[in-house]
Amino acid sequence: MNDDDIDGDEERRRVPAELRGYLEELVRRVRAVCGARVVSVVTVGSVALGDYRHGRSDVDVVVVLEPDLPGSALTELARELAHPRLPCPAAGLELVVYGADVAASTSGGAGFLLNLNTGPLLAERADRNPTGAAAFWFVIDRSIAHRAGVTLWGAPARRAIAEPAPAGVFAALRAAVREHADGAGHLADNRVLNGCRAVVFCRTGRWRAKRAAARETAAAEPGFRPLLEAALRSFERPRSAADALPAAEVRAFLAWAGERVEEAAAAAGG
Template sequence: MDSDVRRYLDELVGRARAVLGDDLVGAYAAGSVGLGAYQPGRSDVDVALVVVRPVAGPVKRTLVDRLRHEALPCPARGLELVVYRRDVAGSGTPEPGFEVELNTGATMPFRATWDPADRPAADGRFWYALDRSILRQSGLALLGPPAADVFADPGPEDLRRLLVEALRWWLALPTPPGDAPAPGAEDAVLGACRALVRCRDGVWLGKVDAGRRLAADDPDGGLIRRSIAARRGGPPPAGPEARAFQQRVLERIAATH
């Protein structure tokens, strides 16, 4: 793990314990850090905190104040932090189910969401159960028991539906017209690769690792390899070809039973 990220996570956990006290029973690095795919300058730091009981409103606000970028500078693009009750984390629910969510960073728009009902449907409600599934497999325990003992996967049908919803959300994003390289299209392609690998092989991989696995024998291997190269500074694929690939992956996952 990047040494700056390690120090940051240590300080974050210390501050969270100071606010939440004995109610904090676990802290876990998720996303690219947990999957061993963290890329300095590009990746976010994803953290899940697990608590015993519901968090009161004033405590939520204190936690956000202590952890937002202005109070604790994030060395990555930004911090995406979610707090769950332990019963929710272990339930396998497909619902968001969080206590509070914080997005903050030097290049990330600030957002604090105090209740799942406040989460705009247009921003996607599928992220949380998918993130908890990744945490179950690969969450890095910063505090508390192993992540596999705390988090649960959604059921197979819920997981497939959530992956389809995620792909539809990506497809609804605007893309530049024409065949010019479209910044961000590489992440759309590789995110679709990760979804397909999870559905097909039952394992979560980092985006680049998922792309490598598929590129070996997929008809779209050339597009996937160009998307991997774009993560290292090469030109991204064009928007239309990325969208066409996402649509094909969506159809493959939707047809899975």
């Protein structure tokens, strides 16, 4: 990892021991393929927010490159980082590559050059076309990256990745809650905890780790406490052993979370 980081030793301590060797090798491969065009490599998600759970969490990485990188290099990068060519010790790797121009903008779009999903528990994806992609995942990740990203190499996250405009963040939260309300392809506990994270952001303006957000929401909303505590217990289990939560209660909670997002967006003019 790199001495160009601000408080680099502290940044490195935030990376869980189970991931350090993997992320060091990931950075080495990114630099080997992309050379001097690499601006920054940043980890976001549960690592950045201090709630990585080995065996349950993905590892989320944002790579910022000078935008003139040839497309053939992106194809090579996806191949070099794919599991098991680079064995992923987490549930999966979700890696997004942006051009430095997009990363430095306040755009509410997806805007990626490469969206790579790989790992033992993820469906393989190496998408280079952001058109039609669900932009909200990318907007939320860039917001977290700007505020809390852990710089693995290169320019500090706050300098390389801009905070998306507030209207874009609220639009992303609306879409995220709708996605989890639909439920397709998501574990019930993760749907509930993501709803909590959206609510806490709307109330505080800060991103919290999912479990911390669930505990905070449970304390403030006793009517939802049994569901949120059940989601937290389930989240302690491996993905394959997650509990089934009451579907009607999950829908009711996410409908309520959606209302809180709409209220906060209206108050902020978003």
